[in-house]
Amino acid sequence: MSWFISPRKLREQGVLGMNQRNIEYISGYNDRRLFPLVDDKLKTKQLAMSAGLTVPPLVGVVEYQHQVNSIGELLKSQDAFCIKPSKGSGGKGILVIHDHDDQSYFKPNNQALTLADIKRHTSNILAGLFSLGGQPDKAIIEYLIHFDESFANYSYEGVPDIRIIVFKGFPVMAMMRLSTAASDGKANLHQGAVGVGIDIVSGKASYAIQHDRPVAKHPDTGMLLSDICIEGWPGLLNMAARCYEMSGLGYLGVDIVLDARQGPMLLELNARPGLAIQIANNQGLLKRFDAISALEDVHMPPEQRVDFVQRSFSA
Amino acid sequence: MQQKIPFYLLVILLICLGLGSAVYRHINLEIPWLPGETREVWSVEARVEFTALGEPVIAQMAIPETQQGFTLLEQSTASPGFGLSYLTEENIPAVRWSTQDAAGKQVLYYRAQFLLDAQQQRPWPDAPQVLAAPILSETTALVAERLIEQARLQSADQITMAAQLLNILQSDDQQVQLLLQDRSVEEAAMLLMQLAAIPARQVTALRLKNSRRNQDSRAYLMVYDTVHDVETEDQRVAFFNLATGKEGRPQRLLIWELGDRPLIDLEGGRNTRISFSMQRDVAPVQQALEQKYADVSAMQISLHSLPLEEQKLFRGLLLIPVGVMMVMLMRVLVGLRTSGTFMPVLIALALMQTALGAGLAGFVLLVVSGLVVRSYLSRLNLLLVARISAVIIIVILLTATFSVLAYNLRIVEGLNIIFFPMIIIAWTIERMSLLWEEEGGGEVMKQGGGSLLVALLAYVVMSNQYVQHLTFNFPGLQLVLLALVLLLGSYTGYRLIELFRFNALHGRNRNAAK
Numbered sequence: 001m002s003w004f005i006s007p008r009k010l011r012e013q014g015v016l017g018m019n020q021r022n023i024e025y026i027s028g029y030n031d032r033r034l035f036p037l038v039d040d041k042l043k044t045k046q047l048a049m050s051a052g053l054t055v056p057p058l059v060g061v062v063e064y065q066h067q068v069n070s071i072g073e074l075l076k077s078q079d080a081f082c083i084k085p086s087k088g089s090g091g092k093g094i095l096v097i098h099d100h101d102d103q104s105y106f107k108p109n110n111q112a113l114t115l116a117d118i119k120r121h122t123s124n125i126l127a128g129l130f131s132l133g134g135q136p137d138k139a140i141i142e143y144l145i146h147f148d149e150s151f152a153n154y155s156y157e158g159v160p161d162i163r164i165i166v167f168k169g170f171p172v173m174a175m176m177r178l179s180t181a182a183s184d185g186k187a188n189l190h191q192g193a194v195g196v197g198i199d200i201v202s203g204k205a206s207y208a209i210q211h212d213r214p215v216a217k218h219p220d221t222g223m224l225l226s227d228i229c230i231e232g233w234p235g236l237l238n239m240a241a242r243c244y245e246m247s248g249l250g251y252l253g254v255d256i257v258l259d260a261r262q263g264p265m266l267l268e269l270n271a272r273p274g275l276a277i278q279i280a281n282n283q284g285l286l287k288r289f290d291a292i293s294a295l296e297d298v299h300m301p302p303e304q305r306v307d308f309v310q311r312s313f314s315a
Numbered sequence: 316m317q318q319k320i321p322f323y324l325l326v327i328l329l330i331c332l333g334l335g336s337a338v339y340r341h342i343n344l345e346i347p348w349l350p351g352e353t354r355e356v357w358s359v360e361a362r363v364e365f366t367a368l369g370e371p372v373i374a375q376m377a378i379p380e381t382q383q384g385f386t387l388l389e390q391s392t393a394s395p396g397f398g399l400s401y402l403t404e405e406n407i408p409a410v411r412w413s414t415q416d417a418a419g420k421q422v423l424y425y426r427a428q429f430l431l432d433a434q435q436q437r438p439w440p441d442a443p444q445v446l447a448a449p450i451l452s453e454t455t456a457l458v459a460e461r462l463i464e465q466a467r468l469q470s471a472d473q474i475t476m477a478a479q480l481l482n483i484l485q486s487d488d489q490q491v492q493l494l495l496q497d498r499s500v501e502e503a504a505m506l507l508m509q510l511a512a513i514p515a516r517q518v519t520a521l522r523l524k525n526s527r528r529n530q531d532s533r534a535y536l537m538v539y540d541t542v543h544d545v546e547t548e549d550q551r552v553a554f555f556n557l558a559t560g561k562e563g564r565p566q567r568l569l570i571w572e573l574g575d576r577p578l579i580d581l582e583g584g585r586n587t588r589i590s591f592s593m594q595r596d597v598a599p600v601q602q603a604l605e606q607k608y609a610d611v612s613a614m615q616i617s618l619h620s621l622p623l624e625e626q627k628l629f630r631g632l633l634l635i636p637v638g639v640m641m642v643m644l645m646r647v648l649v650g651l652r653t654s655g656t657f658m659p660v661l662i663a664l665a666l667m668q669t670a671l672g673a674g675l676a677g678f679v680l681l682v683v684s685g686l687v688v689r690s691y692l693s694r695l696n697l698l699l700v701a702r703i704s705a706v707i708i709i710v711i712l713l714t715a716t717f718s719v720l721a722y723n724l725r726i727v728e729g730l731n732i733i734f735f736p737m738i739i740i741a742w743t744i745e746r747m748s749l750l751w752e753e754e755g756g757g758e759v760m761k762q763g764g765g766s767l768l769v770a771l772l773a774y775v776v777m778s779n780q781y782v783q784h785l786t787f788n789f790p791g792l793q794l795v796l797l798a799l800v801l802l803l804g805s806y807t808g809y810r811l812i813e814l815f816r817f818n819a820l821h822g823r824n825r826n827a828a829k
Contacts, residue, residue: 003815003818004814004815004818005814005817005818005820006814007808007809007814010809010813010814010817010820011809013817013820015809015813015817015820017807017808017809017810017813018650018810018813019647019806019807019808019809019810020807020808023805023807024807092753128699190754191754191755209819212816212818212819213819214819278817278820279816279817279819279820282819282820283820284820
C-alpha cells in the first residue's frame, strides 16, 4: 500500500472532503439559525421529547447559582445519574455517578465524591468552564444510561454510541464508536476510539478502524469487531430519520445510545459531523448523497425514507 | 450553477482592475516592476560672489526649472542677512536676494536637486520672436549676407542651416574673422540667426559631472525649427555648443537659463562671479519617485504622498493580505491545522521585526513558559476572562524578564522579543493549554507545529523584497489577492492531507472482491 491515494481515486470512491463538506453540505443544507438547536443539548432534548423521540430522561436542570444548594434534594430520587454542561463539546465536564447514599457519590471507578464536590462541579458548569467560548451555561442532570450487556465487552469504560449521518432526512451511513484505553474512555475517533462501520441495511458491522487504519479486534478487550450486530436496527434508522423534521438540518449527525431497559435513545445532534465515518465504512459518502439528490420527490415520511435507504444502499 | 456566473465575473473583474491599475502605475508613474533600480539625483549649487558697495543690494539670478530629462526635486538657498524671494511665476524663473545695506565680499548660495529623469518630457518654451537685426556696417552686412547665402545652399531646414552657420563661424575664413572683429562668437551667432530669420535662444547650460567644484557655465545656442510647427504639434529643437559649434545635447546637460539674459542682475555690487559645484547621488527609484511625486495631482495619488511614518505602517499592512493568502493556501489546499486562524500571520509580522532565529527562539520560549504557568492557573478553576487576563500579565512579565536577562547576558537579539503581540500570545497559550487538557500533548504539538510552519512560510514570502516592492507600489494587486481568496474560498476539492488520511480506502475494491 502506498502512502497516499490519488485525488482521482478518491473521487471515484465518492469520498467527501473537508472543503466540500464545509461549502456544499454544511453551508448548503444547514441553516445557520438552526445551529443553536443542536449546540445546546437541553434545547435538543426538549425538541426531541416534543417530537416523541426517546431521550435519556431529564432529572433536572440547574440554571442559576442559588439552585445549586438544593441539588442534594434533586438527586435523592436517582440512584445513578450524570451531570453535563448543556453547551459542552467533546465530552467535557460530564460527571457520571453510578451509585450514592446521599453522602458519598461514587464514580464508575468507585472513587467517592462528597455533595460539596458535586456542587462545585455544577457551579463550574454554570460559570462556563466547559462550554464553548466560556459562555455561561446550564447544567443538565439526566438518567444514567445502562448500556446493553451485549456491548459490555466492546467498550473500555465509556458508553458506545452510534453515529448516523442523515442527509435530507435519509439515514445514509452509520458507525459505532467504541472507547478504548487509548481514547481515555472517550468515544472520539481522533483520540483513538475504534470506529465500526455499520451496514445501513442490516445493522451488522462491516468494517472497523482505529487511528484511520483498519482493525479486526477491540485493542483492549480483544473482542472480534465483526461480530457486532445491532438489534432493532430499523428502529434506530427511523429515529435518525425523524431528527430531520425535528431539527430542519439537511446534513446532520445523529448520536444514539442503546439503553438496556428503554432501547435506543437520542443522545445529541451534530450540525458539523466529521468525515471519519467514511473510513470506518471503507466507503465514500458522496455516492449515497448523489443517489438521494437524484430523487425527484424527497418529501416522504420518515418510514418511507428508511425503506428507500434499505432498498438502495445494500452493501 | 447560475449564481456561479456573476461570481466568476466578479473574480475576473477584480483581477482585471488589479492588474490594470498596476500596469497604469507602471507606465504612467514609471514605477518599475522589480525593486533595486536606481536613479541619479544631482545636487547643483550656484555660488554667487560679489563685492557690495555699502548701499542697498538687489541680486536677481535666473534659476533652472524642470525640463526635458530633468525633474526639479527641491531647491534652497543660503544667504544670511539677505531677504529672499522666488520669482517662479515670471517668464524666466529667478531668485531674488535683497538687503538694505551690505559692504565687502558677499557670498550667496542657491542649491537645486534634480532627478535625472528620462521620462520627463516637459516641452520647451515656445520659439521666440525673431528680432530685427541691428543696423550693421556695409561690409559686415555684406559678409553676413554671403555667409547666410552659402549656408542656405548647404542646408535643408532651419536646424541644418544653423548648424552650417555655426560651423562656418568656427573656421578661419577671412570673412568670419571680419565678422568676429568687434563681437564675440556668441554675439556673432545670434546676429547671424537674426539675419537668417531663424528663431533661436542663447542659453546658459551646465555639464553635470560628479563631484566637480568651481565649474563655469557654458553658452549654448538653442535653435527652433518652426517650419514643421504647423503639421506636427511638437517643435523641433536643437542645441549647439557655441564654444565648439558642435550640435547636440549631452545627456547630463542641464539648461540653467533660457532667457537670453545674463545669469545674474546685480545692483549695489561689483566683481560678480558665479561658479557651480555639483554632486551626484544614486538614490533608489523608490526614494527618487517619492520626491518627484511629493506634490501630486489627484490622478497620481499614491502611498508615496503620505508622511514617511505612515508609509512604513502601510508597508507592513499591505503585506498582511499576502500572509493571509499563505494561511488560506495551507489550510484549504494542504489542510494544516493552526491554532488560531490567522495567528501565524501575526507571528510572521513579529518575526519580520526580529531576526528569524532569535524571534523563533523567543516565541517558543514565551509560549512554553506561558504554558507552564497556565497549567497552574487551570487548577484554580478561574473564569475565562480572568484566566486570559492573568495569562496576559504573565506574558508581559515574562517578556520583561527575558529582555532584561538577555540584555545582561549581552544577547542583543533577546530584546526583539518585545515585538511579539502580547495579547495574541496570551490567546495562543490559552488555546494550546485547553487543547492540551482536552486532546493531549500530541495535538498541541501538531497544531503548534502547524502554526509555526505556516508562520515561517508566511514570513519567507512576506519578507521577500519582490513581494514587498509589489504590494507597496502596486496597491491594486490587493484586488488580485482578493480575487484569489474568493476563488480559494469556493474550492471544494480534496486537501493534500486527506490524500493521506483516506489512504485506507485504497484497498476497498480489493476487499470487496474477497
